[in-house]
Amino acid sequence: AQTVTQSQPEMSVQEAETVTLSCTYDTSESDYYLFWYKQPPSRQMILVIRQEAYKQQNATENRFSVNFQKAAKSFSLKISDSQLGDAAMYFCAYRSANFGNEKLTFGTGTRLTIIP
């Protein structure tokens, strides 16, 4: 079974600075997807960024980028120029690429606080 570990329950960063959230996972599969979701106080789970395991290039979405290390099974999220609106719980998630296995496996989350 796949597992996802987020070792940082809480992180804080000064506004406009850069912060990196850690995520590691365990799987025996070679093809899969990794996601970072953001859950603000409104509770809506919002997709931040997605990475296909077969792609070596790290995904980037505006101020959000990932450092995907497949061999190390590591998938960290970097937030540049942090903004107050980035304050939220951040969840790392894994999903198999095997047909019929739609299950998302989530980590326990990292609560990010932005310091004005």
Added chain:
Amino acid sequence: ETGVTQTPRHLVMGMTNKKSLKCEQHLGHNAMYWYKQSAKKPLELMFVYSLEERVENNSVPSRFSPECPNSSHLFLHLHTLQPEDSALYLCASSQEPLYGDSDTQYFGPGTRLTVL
């Protein structure tokens, strides 16, 4: 309304009550999911419906009964719940192709359930 909506947003019920949670997706997706989010625990997948057929049930107690009448609507019927069932219940949807890459799951805002 756009995206994935859930009603009610908050629900308080006694252990002998019967209630239902509703989810509706406006994205044209063909797969829908129920997740349970408890404090300090990873999100737990409860049910998956793909093309209106249940494809996964992660050993959820029978006091939770899902219903998917069509590809846009998903219900979670609740009866004789326990206090430990108090949690945030999240609905998600995705577009699952018959073959090939799977797509991202998009989440609703959740229903905060409290069982007294």
